[in-house]
Amino acid sequence: MTRATRSDGSNLSSEALNALRSSVKGKVVVKGQSPEDEYRPLLERWNRMHIKEANIIVLPETEEDVSSTIKFVGEHNLDVAISSGRHTYSGPSSSYGLIIDLRNLRKVSVDENKMIAVAQGGCIAGDVEAAAEAVGLRPVMGAVNATGCGGITTGGGIGNLSAQHGLVADNLLAARVALADGRIVVASDEENQDLFWGIRGGGSNFGLVTEFTYKLHKADPQVFSGFFMFPPDKLDAYLELMNSMHQDYVMKSNGKFTCNGFLAIMGGNPIPGFLIWYDGPEEEGQKYIKPLLDLGPIYPGSGAEMKPHTLTTDWKQFEKMFPPQFNRLVGTSTQMNYPLSVDILKKTVEKFKDIVAAHPESLSVSKLLFDIRDYSKIASVPLDATAYANRREGCLIAADLIWDKEELDKEMLQVAKDFISQVRAWVKEDNQQKGIAEVGAHVAATTLYALVTDGDEKLVSVFGPNLGRMKELKRKYDPDMMWDKWYPVDPNHEATN
Template identity: 80%
Template sequence: MGRAKRNDGSNLSSEALDALRSSVSGKVVVKGQSPEEEYRPLIERWNRMHIKEANIIVLPESEEDVSATIKFVAEHNLDVSISSGRHTYSGPSSGYGLIIDLRKLRQVRIDEENMTAVVQGGCTAGEVESAAEAVGLRPVMGAVNATGCGGITTGGGIGNLSAQHGLVADNLLAARVALADGRIVVASDEENQDLFWGIRGGGSNFGLVTEFTYKLHKADPEIYSGFFMLPADKADAYFELMNTLYQDYIMKSNGKFACIGFVAAVGGNIAPGFLVWYDGPEEEAKKFVQPIIDLGPVYPGSGAHMQRHTESTDWAHFEKLFPPAYNRIVGTSTQMSYPLSADILKKTAQEFKAVVSRHPENLFVSKLMIDLRDYSKIASVPLDATAYANRREGCMIAADFIWDKEELDKEVMQAAKGFMSQVRTWVKEDGEQRGIADVGTHVAATTLYALITDGDEKLVSVFGPNIGRMKELKKKYDPNVMWDKWYPVDPDV
């Protein structure tokens, strides 16, 4: 007998809604009943392609509120979404039913002596970074501070500190998790170890995390970071530099030097550049960026300087690169083994340019990323140690297609899939490549980074050989598949 289809809550009686309101201390916002000026900001998202008009939004002010809301969801078999930072590519924080919006749960407590942070589930990465930096400590978070701790931690989480300290999930010490029956349990190496395994890479498949406890690291507050933009006629030399940059600089920096190549398509040309980040003093950093400067000339105004780590992750810097109207985004990613094929990189850039050239006035802020960061620390963890299955040394190639018109949604989504399918084919066919996803300290069957995707990829591409164990966990913790927004695992399929 199959599970009953979840409903969007639009037919709930006023008595049921009153019961929900009386069971929580936080706000309950109902579409069509609450003022529009209150409702509309709550459904806004970073990626406007995934704005959905939820019928009910609950803003819990405590774990008890979260628990009561989940029990209400279960009682009425509602479609439910979890909203934390709302900064996602594939839109799992959006839905038409009930949204549990954690924005009121934002406390950060730093234990300076034990070098830990206890963080409520609605916090953003930037809030944790700022609190830790104030006492000379640093958490492992992503490359930008606008992401919610919930998504980046349960999804794995790669940042510029990962070469030194691993994934965001690898720095998780414990979590408090609200299960599908409303119970709140602790997940750690000592308690509910199977759940702890699942929430480190398995996303929201097993519950809603109300609180994270992270390991922190001693660090100087200042790092060296910035963008180096190069002229279009340096594109070939740019791609040919990448193996040298990776092997002779990044991999010899003890995890301190992080570098990502960026490619834009402007005026029919390939416009290359690098985002650099060095965890150390400027005189050291300049030795590592020298090969980039030698490609020169770098564009006036581009370059790097010493700044606080929290400045380097500030989303406001990145947001300036995108005019406000360009807020519809699809991300897609794959991987390539080292040494990189300069020929494939050049063909990838040309294919990227071809997609942008279909609608240059609508897609010109799109970017191609060639991630040269050191993944050996991530790959050193056994594949079956956590649900996160993308533990391999290699180069991530990702693309953000960004546009401004809703009517282009379907076309650009299809173009993005076609683009990455072609890139994967080139990688697979290259005799120097040892398979698209079978290289590394631990063999992984994944072909993408799940936090930069459109959300429709096959589960094997996300979880690889860990799927079997995840199905068993789903049967135990969420047999009726309440949590179904981020690569949902079906225990019966």
């Protein structure tokens, strides 16, 4: 069975567009018809490499608007994308056809007694965090508050609270989902359990989530958090410290201490650092950062301090690391078992250094990341409990290649693939030498984090043994593949693509 090519909507009649306008309360913006100062800002994305000039953008005001728009998409066989936070690496929120832009659906309500938050599908993480923090509660969200709830929840979602409470998806209690035929259904442990399984890690493969119900957790709003950066001559000691930080501090904190390594290249020299977060008072947090102070950071007096948790995820503190002209990105990732091979870490840094050296001005703000958080809570959930398949413990190694020139797009995508392939090869060889069979390749979990990837990896590398069940769900909920922007599962393709 061959899937019909979807239209970009450029040939829709005036009558059809007027019918769409009359069916929704929200605004319908049409390329070439709507004012440019209204149309152009709606195309903006965090990753400008994936900006596409959509022919139609619908901004729903209600859930009924979403349903009507989906029915219109189906009637005219349009290419469609879902836009929520627009903060993705691989560009699933963009389309040349029709975009369902949820930015006007951002209401959050918190039930303090039940400890739940109900968030509309266009919310970003910061909306939910702020509403919960106001009453002494906290949701599990990702690293930055600019991320859309839709992407981070359906994609899994890892953040500083994951060591205590699991993935963002693990804290989802229920969702309202708009299906490919326009129907709105509830997905939870009580209703449409199969769909609930699929939207927790399966992305937008099965529908558009119009509303999320999250579990909240009691917490002191204040946490101990900050950055520590080190001079280039401390690189070897920094890399050698990672195993100790993970084993002796992160893993002994009951999930309260997270420590993420990052590295930039400045003037041809590697500048390593740690981003730390401790869910407790400063006097306790100081014990966890002692090894970092002993290592000798560049600015020891400005490292960590007490601050509201919402400030630790505030995108504004990260924006200075991403100057506006550097707005084209590709993310790529893999994992390494503990204890980490310091030799591989050193080779990884050298490889990354060589990549930046090839385009020192264009790639100067690129980052290499070493996530040494405690993943045991995530890994404790059975692999088949949700569609999310990356439930294993290990260090997540990720590269953010960030550049400023459109002509470098194709080259950088290939560079990212080659880089992570080399790192995976080193990990696989190291595991073989240690007698660890098949680890580093796919066994019962993936070796990448699907929210930090270029969007072109093989499905089996993302969904692993859950792929077969996902195909069954796709046949049930979206057999014609309306939803095909984020690792789309083809229900009729049997190969392990």
